[in-house]
Amino acid sequence: SRSLRLAVIPGDGIGQEVVAEGLKVLGAALPADVKVEATEYDLGARRYHRTGETLPDSVLEELKGHDAILLGAIGDPSVPSGVLERGLLLKLRFAFDHHINLRPGKLFPGVKSPLAGEPDIDFVVVREGTEGPYVGNGGTLRTGTEHEVATEVSLNTAYGIERVVRDAYRRADSRPRKKLTLVHKNNVLVHAGHLWTRIFQQVGQEFPEVTTDYLHVDAATIFFVTQPERFDVIVTDNLFGDILTDLAAAVTGGIGLAASGNINPSGDFPSMFEPVHGSAPDIAGQGKADPTATVLSVAMLLEHLGFTAEAAKVEAAVAADLAERAGVRSTSQVGDALVARVSG
Amino acid sequence: SRSLRLAVIPGDGIGQEVVAEGLKVLGAALPADVKVEATEYDLGARRYHRTGETLPDSVLEELKGHDAILLGAIGDPSVPSGVLERGLLLKLRFAFDHHINLRPGKLFPGVKSPLAGEPDIDFVVVREGTEGPYVGNGGTLRTGTEHEVATEVSLNTAYGIERVVRDAYRRADSRPRKKLTLVHKNNVLVHAGHLWTRIFQQVGQEFPEVTTDYLHVDAATIFFVTQPERFDVIVTDNLFGDILTDLAAAVTGGIGLAASGNINPSGDFPSMFEPVHGSAPDIAGQGKADPTATVLSVAMLLEHLGFTAEAAKVEAAVAADLAERAGVRSTSQVGDALVARVSG
Numbered sequence: 001s002r003s004l005r006l007a008v009i010p011g012d013g014i015g016q017e018v019v020a021e022g023l024k025v026l027g028a029a030l031p032a033d034v035k036v037e038a039t040e041y042d043l044g045a046r047r048y049h050r051t052g053e054t055l056p057d058s059v060l061e062e063l064k065g066h067d068a069i070l071l072g073a074i075g076d077p078s079v080p081s082g083v084l085e086r087g088l089l090l091k092l093r094f095a096f097d098h099h100i101n102l103r104p105g106k107l108f109p110g111v112k113s114p115l116a117g118e119p120d121i122d123f124v125v126v127r128e129g130t131e132g133p134y135v136g137n138g139g140t141l142r143t144g145t146e147h148e149v150a151t152e153v154s155l156n157t158a159y160g161i162e163r164v165v166r167d168a169y170r171r172a173d174s175r176p177r178k179k180l181t182l183v184h185k186n187n188v189l190v191h192a193g194h195l196w197t198r199i200f201q202q203v204g205q206e207f208p209e210v211t212t213d214y215l216h217v218d219a220a221t222i223f224f225v226t227q228p229e230r231f232d233v234i235v236t237d238n239l240f241g242d243i244l245t246d247l248a249a250a251v252t253g254g255i256g257l258a259a260s261g262n263i264n265p266s267g268d269f270p271s272m273f274e275p276v277h278g279s280a281p282d283i284a285g286q287g288k289a290d291p292t293a294t295v296l297s298v299a300m301l302l303e304h305l306g307f308t309a310e311a312a313k314v315e316a317a318v319a320a321d322l323a324e325r326a327g328v329r330s331t332s333q334v335g336d337a338l339v340a341r342v343s344g
Numbered sequence: 345s346r347s348l349r350l351a352v353i354p355g356d357g358i359g360q361e362v363v364a365e366g367l368k369v370l371g372a373a374l375p376a377d378v379k380v381e382a383t384e385y386d387l388g389a390r391r392y393h394r395t396g397e398t399l400p401d402s403v404l405e406e407l408k409g410h411d412a413i414l415l416g417a418i419g420d421p422s423v424p425s426g427v428l429e430r431g432l433l434l435k436l437r438f439a440f441d442h443h444i445n446l447r448p449g450k451l452f453p454g455v456k457s458p459l460a461g462e463p464d465i466d467f468v469v470v471r472e473g474t475e476g477p478y479v480g481n482g483g484t485l486r487t488g489t490e491h492e493v494a495t496e497v498s499l500n501t502a503y504g505i506e507r508v509v510r511d512a513y514r515r516a517d518s519r520p521r522k523k524l525t526l527v528h529k530n531n532v533l534v535h536a537g538h539l540w541t542r543i544f545q546q547v548g549q550e551f552p553e554v555t556t557d558y559l560h561v562d563a564a565t566i567f568f569v570t571q572p573e574r575f576d577v578i579v580t581d582n583l584f585g586d587i588l589t590d591l592a593a594a595v596t597g598g599i600g601l602a603a604s605g606n607i608n609p610s611g612d613f614p615s616m617f618e619p620v621h622g623s624a625p626d627i628a629g630q631g632k633a634d635p636t637a638t639v640l641s642v643a644m645l646l647e648h649l650g651f652t653a654e655a656a657k658v659e660a661a662v663a664a665d666l667a668e669r670a671g672v673r674s675t676s677q678v679g680d681a682l683v684a685r686v687s688g
């Protein structure tokens with residue numbers, strides 16, 4: 001019998017609740033001879049308040065010994081903004097070199113979009129995950145005074161851009177429409193923007209069948225609401241990807257359904273799967289949170305580990321559940337329904 | 345008789361066509377004793393190709409002698425991305441210290457939104473115009489090689505943030521709902537984000553009647569499509585403002601209706617008014633472009649110069665025209681219809 005060593009970081013707020021359902025579905029989807037060895041890590045606001053730690057080096061070391069990480073949600077109003085985000089979530093993404101931040105934008109049949117006219121939406125955003133304005137490079141001068149100056153430095157390397165761009169081309173090449181859109185703001189952020197554009201064009205020569213285009217990030221937001229069908233694969237920078245994927249979640253029925261994978265394709269470090277939504281402290285502990293985004297993240301985890309058929313089964317279960325959804329269900333009711341479909 | 349010294353920069357593509365209609369409406373709206381002394385400046389792609397110049401110092405000097413600038417659109421595919429944007433449009437915004445980039449997001453009755461359920465949208469974005477990632481600070485190392493590194497530095501000052509934040513509070517305080525939302529990404533861009541947040545809270549103490557809240561930029565995009573009614577006044581950084589105002593234009597019926605003002609409230613330099621849309625080379629010269637965004641920018645220009653009643657008249661003309669719009673009209677037909685309403 002094989003085993004899947006899974007690190008689980010439920011985190012804050014609704015994280016605990018949605019991860020529990022994700023694990024149920026994972027168990028139900030895996031072949032009978034695969035045993036999940038799940039180790040839970042208590043990280044997030046509680047630990048920070050108790051010990052002052054966000055991600056101790058010893059935990060980071062231990063996490064390396066796993067096949068994948070499932071994360072619920074990080075963040076709580078009691079912790080100053082940025083502490084957990086930078087000290088835990090982004091620290092993991094950077095430490096494990098999660099340079100492919102994969103975020104599908106798919107409107108499932110039966111799900112209501114806030115857009116009029118039931119658009120046909122099925123794209124995937126390949127967001128760079130280890131560079132750009134997210135590197136944490138910057139600082140302040142004359143801090144706290146009326147003469148304060150604050151900087152944020154976006155760092156972009158040919159190496160870092162090329163690997164994510166190539167990954168995006170491969171994905172586009174393997175999809176029926178074979179279309180790839182680069183989103184940046186190369187008319188204003190000319191240094192980073194021209195580097196992205198140059199590499200996008202260079203790598204494109206390896207993929208003659210992929211049709212490409214370019215959009216400024218501001219224009220891209222317009223198309224997300226007026227013509228989302230136009231997108232197939234999108235590749236973009238860390239910050240633009242952050243913004244666009246929340247917008248993508250909104251137009252595909254909300255953040256309760258949006259999955260993501262923080263992927264290191266080399267396999268040197270575990271990849272991490274998490275719903276795009278946050279910890280939603282306002283509804284935490286009430287069994288109200290929709291675990292679907294976590295379950296779809298579990299499908300991405302399965303796919304990443306080579307359980308392709310199992311991943312498809314989970315996605316199909318979600319699709320069927322969404323198509324027939326009626327009435328309000330609790331977090332575990334949704335989880336149980338998905339388990340039943342996956343097992344059935 | 346008084347005179348209004350207006351610098352006109354039609355620019356590229358549809359710029360020429362829409363500015364012509366804007367000027368017609370301006371003439372019709374002003375009191376009979378005010379004479380428009382319009383000077384046209386040939387700037388943009390044509391001039392760049394002819395002379396290599398984007399904005400000569402002598403022209404910048406001359407522009408200073410005007411009460412305001414009306415700009416059509418800048419940009420053409422024949423010019424490398426960034427050259428005209430940085431060398432002309434942004435150069436003007438920075439040289440004339442246009443720190444208040446004002447962009448209303450209003451869904452006029454009769455206009456179709458891509459959002460389902462006919463939402464009630466009436467907010468204004470106060471975008472910082474002279475700082476942030478737009479400063480042009482950055483560069484490349486090992487340019488053109490596989491080891492290239494490119495940086496973009498966002499510069500943010502207490503001075504620069506405070507003036508735009510105070511302006512936004514004043515605007516919020518003068519509106520019925522008195523609500524102000526700060527949008528940033530202070531959980532990731534912690535240096536700039538915390539500076540924005542600190543100043544937002546400090547200045548807020550001068551405006552006890554204004555209700556405030558804070559949204560990360562990614563979450564803000566969600567609310568723009570799921571709950572745009574929640575916004576009254578939004579204040580944000582230069583880049584986030586760029587992105588959000590294109591999205592705002594999209595949800596309020598499209599970029600053909602979105603107006604903007606690049607304002608220097610000190611009056612030391614002329615403020616500049618321009619539609620948010622670009623030069624749209626694909627439809628240029630065909631008399632197809634909707635001049636409404638330019639006409640609404642003219643209303644903002646009138647307001648800025650103290651012609652409050654005249655500004656209201658122009659906005660009312662646009663509202664009436666939009667409410668009754670039927671069938672396809674040419675650029676000048678729309679302009680003529682607005683002139684008739686303003687004069688009538």
Ligand SMILES: CC(C)[C@H](C(=O)O)[C@@H](O)C(=O)O
Nearest residue numbers: 085089090242276531532562
């Ligand atoms: C919580 C935050 C640091 C994070 C990000 O900005 O990447 C989140 O918004 C996301 O999209 O995963």
Ligand SMILES: CC(C)[C@H](C(=O)O)[C@@H](O)C(=O)O
Nearest residue numbers: 187188218429433434586620
């Ligand atoms: C053309 C470009 C430089 C400009 C900007 O980014 O500010 C435009 O998008 C705008 O919003 O006015």
